[in-house]
Amino acid sequence: MIYVQASWFGAEGPYAGFAAVDSTVRALAGLIKLIGPVEGPPLHAPDFQTGILAGLWGFIAAISSAIGPTEERPGRSCSLSIFESNLAITEFLMFEAMRCGEVIRRIGINRFWPVFPIGIYETKEGWVGVTTATPAQWREFCDVLGLCDLRDDPALLLGEERLKHVERIEREFMPRLKAQTAQHWFAEGLKRKIPIVPVPTITELLQDTEKRARGALVPVLLGVDRGSRRDPCKD
Template sequence: MSTALRPPLEGVRVIDLTTFLSGPSATQLLGDLGAEIIKIESLDGDSSRAIAGPEVDGDSAYFLANNRNKRSIALDLKSPRGLEVAKRLIAGADVVVENFRPGVTTRLGLAPETITAEHPSLVWASISGFGQEGPWRDRPAYDMVVQALGGVMSLNGHPGAPAARLGIPAGDVVAGLYAVIGVLAALSARAETGTGRIVDVSMLRGQLAMLSYQAVYTAVRGTAPGPQGAAHDSIATYRSFRGGDGREFVVTANTPRMWEELCRVLGVPELVTDERFVDAASRLRNKVELWELLEARVATRPAAEWVELLTDASVPVAPVRNVLEALQDAREADDGSLVTVRGEHAEFENVATPIRFVNTAEVEPVYPPALGGDTVRLLGEVGFSVDEVEALLGDGVAGAPSAHAVGAGVR
């Protein structure tokens, strides 16, 4: 057997200046791919550490969900000495990721243009609500704000109901994913040119990009699509149904063969030759009549029976799972979709990065760090002496859980 390859981003050092979700999700993904992540936090910590809700050993589950595989150093970036520490860390890095509002880095003394001029190989990624330029650049933004502005909420939910936020933080996570794509593209180019670049990612642009065909449909028609519910604007047999037991399942019978098999399984083969439903365009035009006929048949059996029968007929179908059921399915599949993140005093289960590399060593998940848990060691790594570290801690420029092990943490 050949020796396993190393994780693809091993040896890449990332300075993480992000908080809450969009940035932390991006840097967690980079860490899952093998990069070293150094999280610079304020002395109060990433704001997501204080999010109310479930906790694990006193830590917010919200914070834990997006901060594995990182080291934490707590700094007062508004102090000249704290800024100097940050600059030393950045000097030894390949990538910086931040999600401050535009202009904040400049006020702190970390203007991307200045820093990248000093370190030409550095890749700098900025995530913000509306981008670094434009009339809305100074507005604050969170997930639901960009879902609302990007048209996403208008598409979610059912006709006649109020607009609905997606139940997942797509505004944040999608921006994080695009930031990672930008960083990887910049690193790839740097391998050829030796020069990094600044990556500008807008949460709102991420939501607009997610519109996909709906954006083109709207531009062509000149009218806005309504809430999609659990159906499709172009495919009449791409929707959810409710079985006789009240459980929901979805069918995506996209091709002629799938349509014919759907009719056969449901016991209505005559619909295949019915002029109202003879082709995809006809089915879409007469979808309400079609749905009434299909729904009447579906109501005669429990959802699970239809799922089994349609699966046997190779018609794409699935039960609608809740999150607890979906995680249990993943657990039973035991295919690496979930990962157990273990710490010294606690552990929790989380979804794993879905990217798999063949014949490649896995990155073992590291428990999210305590606030400033690596401050002392990191200060030592960038050249501060024991006395200097003690002074930084004593003067409130840097923070650590306790200062008793300064000597052991500094080389």
């Protein structure tokens, strides 16, 4: 048997036994302060990101235990800290801050350091999520939109460099995304190996057969009203 236990702060340490919620852990890990407009307070979306990251680390622990059991110790028991799972993201930001000599700050709505463009954008019909993490993805993204000048500009090859020219780049690619539907760009992304995915509406999300099959959406009964809610443990 492989047993994986997850708690907010783990079984040991000064926070062990403390109660928490998703926003508490994200704030302690320094993740909330990086999201939102440049001026004003940060934004927090109740999308259960801490549970998703903890689930990933729990999966890694379980699979590692399944691959490497021994005759003397056929089973494994793992204790997982949701807080420490989310610190894995913060560690990278700290290293970058030390390397660059400055603290990472919020850079605006739908903008996430150090990759650009990465976010949700409007199309002719629907919205798409776009990620261009590598130089190859950036070049293919420019090709599919016919933006040869951006593709061939050596100053825009890396995401960190593109963040210095956000307004210029968005002015060029956002109108072109609106020329075709979300499904069109999804098909193009598959062909060119660019992470472009349609963003489902709330109605589409609630009707998603795959999410229903694995219990990510569960029924909720409030008096005589019946609806659905998301189960973050199975999403």
